[in-house]
Amino acid sequence: MNAKMDEIIERAVIANRLDTITKEMGYALERSSRSPIFAEACDFACGICNGAGDLVSQINGIPILAAAGTFSVQEVIRKYSGQIEEGDVFILNDPYQGGNHLPDIGIITPSVVEGEVLFYCVSRAHHGDIGGSVAGSYNAKATEIFQEGLRIPPIKLVSKGQVIIEVMDLILQNVRNPQMLQNDLWAQMGANNIGLARLRELVGHYSVARIKGTVTYLLDHAESLTRSAIKRLPDGAYTAEEWVDDDGFQEKPIRIRVTVTINGEEMTLDFQGTDPQVQGFVNSALVTSTTAAWIGALWALGSDIPRNSGAFRAIKVCLPEGSLLNPRDPAPVTLSTLTPASEIISAIFQALDPIAGGCLPAGFGRYCGPSFYGIDPRNQGFYVGFAFCALGSGGGISGRDGYPYMAPLSNYGGVRAPNIEANEIQYPHLTLCHELEMDTAGSGMWRGGPGVRYSLKFYGEPTNIVMFGDGMKIPPFGTSSGQPGSLNCAELSMPDGQTLTLASKESARTLPEGTVLTVVSSGGGGWGDPRQRDPERVWQDVLNGLISPAKARQEYGVVFTEEGVDWAVTKELRYYQTGWNNPLDLG
Structure with a gap:
């Protein structure tokens, strides 16, 4: 009995140690990075995979990035099997080879112990610019991925501890702010190095065999918990649809259709009936779509299930080739981690809501840009910024109102809203208004979170903006007789007094000095009959x-x-x- 208890305690200690290591990696990345999108918005995720590429532990960062780390590692293993050595570092961002979208660069560092790759440390983060025809790399009018930025297949960036200068130079030559990108890559590699150091300490305290045995147990345990949770749901097929406003070229909405089939201890998420891939950048490649599907399913199954590869084993995801959610290369995909990733999750929520026992929220507000870029007149430096201060809000759920200021659903509060004063130091604009907006929250017994009114005045010249996002036509859904949330809206007040209403997807627009941008973000949907509040x-x-x-x-x-x-x-x-x-x- 004592031996068994010792084994249970040891497993718990190792599991918590792995989780702590990923958190420390995240803290290091946040504090050592240079760009605001890392240091303030924290648009990144860190994780640890085992030698087979299975995700073992992940930081609670950006969900759509974290779970995708396993795909990146498996692509590296596929390409470099037998050629992975201590001191190597790999880099990739290609959505068709293990990435999410081009701005999200993955850095993968193997932990080699006794000649065997025991773990991989993974940091995956969104960079402000990765080239392409539009600064900030959100090209709302891209019709192929080549217009969205530099594609990096799985490739060695460091070999046996030595940076491959030619690879680094090639990357930096293709972006608009090379020094910032290089510094942030160093930050990612540094975070991984901290992970390696802590893993070496772990290995030094326990044997390799005991650690591998514990990792196997953790994955199997997560699978067991997932299967038990699925088994508690009634067998059957549950279908729902969610819609994307448009792709920036066509006006009609784009359908996402899912049928969730519960069969004993297994769940299948079949997206047959989803519309074909489109011309614009709202397509979602296999990695992002699969990750979003896992997020939606596991949310419904319970928070007690560890988010590792073991949990994914009982959830089958079927994505028709050539569809919006599994397009053929070279379809553009940059918006995918926001839209339609969030709508994949929303569709699963709506399908499972009748059997989920009130544990699923109503609809979340969708992200709706813009990004802005230009030359800062204070220092003549080039900048790229994003309107993270205009985030929408979450949907209500049984027993709780929706959280404000945290959408989109695919990030679930992982992206932090930057400090207003810091934003004004980093970019040439002044914030005129930043407040919750009346009557935007979807009504319900538990209402949605209210939207945000955000106005800023640009004084740099020229200033350019690119609108990217969704939710100007289709509001966050209400559930259980709750009402929908509000729509996103954005407008420009020009110095000459003219007012322009912006679409959710627009190519670069140059603004005169003194232009005021106002975004009113979506409030979340309501849960339950409002007259019961x-x-x-x-x-x-x-x-x-x-x-x-x-x-x-x-x-x-x-x-x-x-x-x-x-x-x-x-x-x-x-x-x-x-x-x-x-x-x-x-x-």
Whole structure:
């Protein structure tokens, strides 16, 4: 009995040590990077894979990046099997060879012990520019991946501890801010080196055999938990559809269709019926689509399941070739980690909601740019920035209102909103407004998070913006009788007084000095009938400026006096609106 308990404790210690190592890698990457997208937005993920390329541990960073690390490692193994040595470092970003989209560069460093690759440390991060025909690498009018930036197949960047200068030079020659990109690559490699050092300490304390045995157990245990969770769901086929606004070329919405089949201990996510690949950059290659499908499925199955490759074994993902979610090379894919990755997850939520027991939220707001770039008049330096301060909000869920200011769903709060003052130091603009917007939250017993109004004035010249995103036509869905959230919207106020409404996907536009950009992001969808919301919560929302009195009356059936809820009128109004007595005790 004592020996068995010792084994259980040892496994727990090693598992927590691996998780701690990935967190330390993330802290190191955040603190040593140069670009704001790393250091402030934290648009990255770190993980550890075993020698076979199975994901063992990952930091709670950007979900769509973290789980994809296993694909990158497996591509390196496929290409370099038998040629991987201590001191090597690999780099890749090609979406058709283990990457997400071109701005996300993966750095992979093997941990070689006794002549065997025991682990791979992986850092995967979004870089501000990776070349292509538009600065920032979000080319809303790209029709092929070659217009989106530099493609890096799995390749050695460092061989036996020596940087391959020719490879580094080739990469840096094809981007607009080479020094920043190089510094951030050093930060990624440094984070991996910290992971290697901690893994060596782990190996020094335990034998290789015991560590490998524990890793095998961790993967098998995650698989067992996943299968048990699937088995608790009723067998059957559950179908849902979600839609992307457009691809920037065609006007009609693009369908994502999923059928989730539960059969005993196995789950199949079949996307047959999804629309064919499109001309624009909203296509999603196999890695991103599969990762998004895993995220949606595991969210429904429970947070107690470790997010490693063992959990993925019981979830089969079928993506028709030539479809929006598995396009043929060289289709453009840059928007994919935002849209349609988030809509893949949303479709799975809607399919499983009837059997998930209220554990799934309503729809999240979709990301809607822009990026901006130009020459900073203060230092004559080139800059690329992103409107992370205009993030949308999450959907309500049974027992809790949606979180504000955290969308899109594929990132689930992993991208941090930068500090306003720091943003003004880094880029030539002034923030005029940054606040939650009234009446944007989807109404519900548990409402969505409210959207954000964000205005900034550009004083650099020239300033260029590129709009990329979605959600200007299709709002975040409500569920269980909850109402949809609001739409994204964006406009420019020109110095001459003219106002221009922006589309969600626009090619580069040059702005005169003094132009004001205003983005109002989506509020999340609501969960449950709004007329079942506690009237005191509605009153607090009115006091806080999140809901207008008119919306409180029309959608929530709540009326106020100067002192608070008018209980008698509210009870009568709710009865009139619904035709039945409200279950809340209204006195």
